[in-house]
Amino acid sequence: MLDNPFYGTRSSQDTVDLTVVLMAAPTKWMREMNANERLNPEGIDLFDPEQGVLPYRGFPYRLLPFPIASMSKETINLCGYMGDWIVDDAWDLLQSAFEIERGS
Amino acid sequence: MPQKSADQVAPPSMPRPKAAYVRKQCVAAGRQDALPKGEAAPEVALCVTGGGLVPPAEMLGVFRGFARKSLPPPARRRGNKSALDNFDVISGASGGYIAATMYCYSKLDPSVFLDTARATRPRDITLAAMHHLDPDVEHGRGLYGWMLTFPAACCPPPGGCPWYVPTLCWAIPIAASIGTPFRLLGFGKCVGPACWPWAAGDPSWWVEFMWYFFLRPLGVGRGKFTAASQEQAADLAAAEGAAESDYVWPRPQAPMPLGIVTMASLSNIHPTRFTGPLLVWALKAWNAAVSLAAISATADPDGTGVSDPDTEWISFNTELSLESNRQDSRRMGLAVRTALKEQWAPGQPGNARGVSLVPWVFTPANASTAYTPSPPRDSGTPDCRDQRMRLPPLAGESLCGCLCGCKRCEGCQRTTLFDAVTVPAQRFVLPPRATPCGHLPGASRLSPEITIAMGGDAVGAPGVLFPACCEFSRTIDISLRVKTAPLHAETCLFTDGGVLENLAIAPTVAKGARRIASVMTNMPSDLFEPTCLTPQGPPRLRVLKIQGLAALFGCLPRVPTKQTSQHRTPSLWAELCKQCARFLPRVCALGCKDVLEASPFFVINQIFSNDVGDYDCAAAAALLPGVDPRDCRPFDHLVMQFEHRMAQGRAIAGTLKVRTATHPIPLAATHSPIPALRRGSRCSTTHSTARGRRRTL
Numbered sequence: 079m080l081d082n083p084f085y086g087t088r089s090s091q092d093t094v095d096l097t098v099v100l101m102a103a104p105t106k107w108m109r110e111m112n113a114n115e116r117l118n119p120e121g122i123d124l125f126d127p128e129q130g131v132l133p134y135r136g137f138p139y140r141l142l143p144f145p146i147a148s149m150s151k152e153t154i155n156l157c158g159y160m161g162d163w164i165v166d167d168a169w170d171l172l173q174s175a176f177e178i179e180r181g182s
Numbered sequence: 183m184p185q186k187s188a189d190q191v192a193p194p195s196m197p198r199p200k201a202a203y204v205r206k207q208c209v210a211a212g213r214q215d216a217l218p219k220g221e222a223a224p225e226v227a228l229c230v231t232g233g234g235l236v237p238p239a240e241m242l243g244v245f246r247g248f249a250r251k252s253l254p255p256p257a258r259r260r261g262n263k264s265a266l267d268n269f270d271v272i273s274g275a276s277g278g279y280i281a282a283t284m285y286c287y288s289k290l291d292p293s294v295f296l297d298t299a300r301a302t303r304p305r306d307i308t309l310a311a312m313h314h315l316d317p318d319v320e321h322g323r324g325l326y327g328w329m330l331t332f333p334a335a336c337c338p339p340p341g342g343c344p345w346y347v348p349t350l351c352w353a354i355p356i357a358a359s360i361g362t363p364f365r366l367l368g369f370g371k372c373v374g375p376a377c378w379p380w381a382a383g384d385p386s387w388w389v390e391f392m393w394y395f396f397l398r399p400l401g402v403g404r405g406k407f408t409a410a411s412q413e414q415a416a417d418l419a420a421a422e423g424a425a426e427s428d429y430v431w432p433r434p435q436a437p438m439p440l441g442i443v444t445m446a447s448l449s450n451i452h453p454t455r456f457t458g459p460l461l462v463w464a465l466k467a468w469n470a471a472v473s474l475a476a477i478s479a480t481a482d483p484d485g486t487g488v489s490d491p492d493t494e495w496i497s498f499n500t501e502l503s504l505e506s507n508r509q510d511s512r513r514m515g516l517a518v519r520t521a522l523k524e525q526w527a528p529g530q531p532g533n534a535r536g537v538s539l540v541p542w543v544f545t546p547a548n549a550s551t552a553y554t555p556s557p558p559r560d561s562g563t564p565d566c567r568d569q570r571m572r573l574p575p576l577a578g579e580s581l582c583g584c585l586c587g588c589k590r591c592e593g594c595q596r597t598t599l600f601d602a603v604t605v606p607a608q609r610f611v612l613p614p615r616a617t618p619c620g621h622l623p624g625a626s627r628l629s630p631e632i633t634i635a636m637g638g639d640a641v642g643a644p645g646v647l648f649p650a651c652c653e654f655s656r657t658i659d660i661s662l663r664v665k666t667a668p669l670h671a672e673t674c675l676f677t678d679g680g681v682l683e684n685l686a687i688a689p690t691v692a693k694g695a696r697r698i699a700s701v702m703t704n705m706p707s708d709l710f711e712p713t714c715l716t717p718q719g720p721p722r723l724r725v726l727k728i729q730g731l732a733a734l735f736g737c738l739p740r741v742p743t744k745q746t747s748q749h750r751t752p753s754l755w756a757e758l759c760k761q762c763a764r765f766l767p768r769v770c771a772l773g774c775k776d777v778l779e780a781s782p783f784f785v786i787n788q789i790f791s792n793d794v795g796d797y798d799c800a801a802a803a804a805l806l807p808g809v810d811p812r813d814c815r816p817f818d819h820l821v822m823q824f825e826h827r828m829a830q831g832r833a834i835a836g837t838l839k840v841r842t843a844t845h846p847i848p849l850a851a852t853h854s855p856i857p858a859l860r861r862g863s864r865c866s867t868t869h870s871t872a873r874g875r876r877r878t879l
C-alpha cells in the first residue's frame with residue numbers, strides 16, 4: 079500500500095486482498111451455451127459476430143451505456159446467466175474475500 | 183438505627199434517558215459530536231466499475247451468483263448466509279453506483295429480487311426462461327432485471343415518449359425558463375428540493391430520471407434523507423426534529439452502498455478556469471514522471487521487428503522518488519508525488535495553486551473526502567502547511583466581485599480552504615447562498631437520487647475532461663453548497679465519479695476495506711483482438727483496455743513515440759497541452775476518444791506498490807504454475823493470471839495479496855531505469871527487476 083493524499087490511502091494500512099473479475103464472455107461458457115439444443119437447435123455458433131443470432135450474436139456487444147434506452151429481456155437475461163456463471167467459475171479466487179480456504 | 187451501606191442505596195427512580203433524547207439535547211446545545219458518526223470501517227467490499235447502464239445490467243448475474251453462494255458458518259458476518267450480503271459495502275463509480283444502490287435499497291428478499299432460482303449451468307437454460315422477465319406482481323415492486331427493461335425508460339409521466347422529448351421539451355426550455363427565475367428568486371430553495379420540472383436545467387431532469395427508474399420501483403420515496411439503518415434514522419429524526427418517514431435506509435442485512443463522486447469546481451469559480459489548470463498539471467505530471475523514469479522500453483521488445491504500442495507502459499515506483507523520500511517520510515508513488523508537486527508549482531494558468539479534482543465518497547450515513555491539499559516540501563511553496571487553494575480568476579467573475587464588493591475578491595485572486603471532512607449525510611447540503619455569476623444552488627438535501635445522479639453524471643463528465651465543454655458544466659453538473667473544511671463552506675459542482683477512478687477501489691481501500699472483489703464491467707469487444715505482435719496467434723488480452731486497473735499500480739500507457747493503433751500521437755498530446763493552457767475550444771476536434779482512453783487524471787490513482795515481488799508471493803505461487811512471483815511485478819502477475827484463465831476458456835480473473843510496506847525503502851538505490859511492463863514478458867524466464875539486475879530461472 080502507498081500513501082495517496084487524493085484518496086486517503088496510507089502505507090500503514092494492512093494487507094489488501096484484491097480479486098479482479100473481468101466481465102467478458104468466457105469461451106467455455108459460450109461453448110456450453112452453443113451445446114444447449116433448446117437454445118441452439120441448429121447447432122450453429124450462436125455468438126458468431128456474423129453468423130450468430132440475436133441476442134447472442136457478438137455478445138457481449140457494446141450495450142448502450144447512456145441510461146436512456148431500455149434493454150430487451152433477452153439481453154438482460156443473457157447478462158444474468160453470464161455473470162452467474164462467471165462468479166461460479168471464479169469462486170476459487172473470489173472466496174478469498176471471505177477468508178475461506180481455497181478448495182473448501 | 184443501622185445505617186445503610188453504600189451498596190444498599192436504592193437506585194434512582196428516574197429512568198435512563200433514551201439515546202435519541204440525549205442526542206437531541208446535545209444538538210440543541212450545539213454539540214456536533216452528538217450526531218452519529220456513521221458506519222464502521224468496511225472490511226469486505228465489492229467494487230463495481232462505471233459504464234452507464236452496462237454495469238447494472240451485467241451486475242444482475244454477478245449479484246445473483248454471489249447471492250447463491252452460501253458461506254460456511256465461520257466465514258459468515260452479521261449472521262448472513264449468502265456471500266452477497268457478507269460484503270460490508272458495495273462501492274461503485276457512475277453506473278456501478280446505480281447497481282449498488284438498486285441492490286442495497288431493495289426491500290425485497292434477494293432471492294426474489296435477483297431471481298436466484300434460475301439455472302446457472304448453460305445446459306439447463308430453457309428458451310422460455312431466456313424470454314421471461316417480469317416484475318414482482320405479488321409485492322407490486324420491480325425486480326432487478328425487470329427494472330432495466332422498463333419500457334420507454336426515458337422520462338417521468340407522461341412516459342412512453344422518445345428519450346429526447348424530456349430533454350428538448352422540459353429540461354432545456356421549460357425547466358430553464360421557469361425554473362431558473364424560481365431558483366434565483368428563492369435562492370435555490372424554491373419549489374421543493376430541486377424538483378423537476380421547476381428547477382433549472384438538466385440536473386433536475388437527471389435527478390428525476392434517477393429516482394423514477396431506479397428508486398421508485400424499489401419503494402424509495404423522492405427527496406428523502408438517508409441513514410445507515412432504521413435505528414439511526416430514528417435517532418436522527420429525533421435529533422433533527424424530523425419524522426422517521428423523512429429517511430430511507432438500505433435493507434437490513436444488506437451491504438452499504440458506497441459511491442464516488444468527483445468535485446469538479448468550487449467556490450463558484452467558472453468550470454473552465456477550474457479544470458484548465460487541472461489538465462495542465464496532470465499532463466505536466468505525466469510528462470515529468472515519464473522523463474524521470476527514463477524509460478527505454480520502446481520498439482521491438484521481442485525482437486520481431488514490430489513493436490506493439492499497447493506494451494508501452496511505464497511503472498511508477500517508489501524507489502525512483504528517493505530524493506523526495508529523503509525530505510518526506512510518506513511512501514508515495516512517483517506519479518502521485520509529481521502530480522501533487524505540479525499542482526502547487528508556480529506559473530499555473532491564472533496563478534492557481536493547489537487546485538485539484540477532489541474525490542468525495544458517499545454512504546447513506548455520511549459524505550467524506552480524505553483530500554488535504556498540503557503542498558509537498560519540494561514543491562517550491564514557501565509554507566508547506568498552507569492549505570489554501572488559490573483559485574484562478576476570470577474576467578466576468580472579477581467584474582462580479584467588484585460589483586458585489588466582497589473582500590475576498592480583492593486582487594481577483596481568491597483563496598479557499600479545503601481539508602479532509604466527514605459530514606453526516608443529512609448535514610452535508612447547507613442552505614444555498616446566491617452569488618452573482620455563481621453556480622445556481624441545487625438540491626437542499628442529499629437524497630439517494632441526488633447521490634446517484636451526481637455519481638452517474640455521465641453528461642457532465644466531458645465538462646471536466648475537455649475545457650471546451652466546460653461551459654456546459656455549469657448547467658449540467660449538480661451544484662451544492664457544502665463544507666469544504668470543518669469551518670468553511672463553498673458552492674461546488676459535482677460530477678461523475680468515473681472521471682477519476684472508474685473502479686471505485688481507491689476510495690474503498692481508503693475507507694479501510696482489506697478484502698476486495700472488483701468487477702470490471704463494460705469490457706470492450708476488442709479486448710481479445712490479436713495484437714500486431716501476434717497477428718496469427720491466439721487472441722491475447724489487450725492490457726491497454728484495463729488501464730484503469732493498471733493506474734492503481736502506477737502503470738500508465740507511455741506517451742507514444744509514434745502513431746499507435748489508438749491514433750494517439752505525440753502531436754496530439756502536445757497540442758492538447760497547448761490547448762488546455764489557452765482554454766481554446768478546439769480540444770474535442772482533436773479526438774475525444776483518444777483522450778478519454780488515457781485520462782491524465784489517472785496519474786493520481788496509484789495506491790498499490792508495483793515493485794517486483796512486493797506482494798504475497800507464497801499465495802501467488804500456486805496460481806500460475808511455472809512462474810516465480812518473486813520476479814514479477816504485482817500488476818504483471820495479475821495480467822498473467824487473466825491470460826492464463828482466458829486460455830483455458832474460464833472466467834477471466836486474478837487475485838493478489840498486496841502487502842503492507844514491510845521493508846524500508848533502499849536509500850542506496852540509484853535512479854536506475856525501470857523496465858516497462860511488457861505484455862509478452864514472462865517472469866519465469868527472464869525479467870528485469872527494479873534494481874536493474876536480470877534474473878534467469
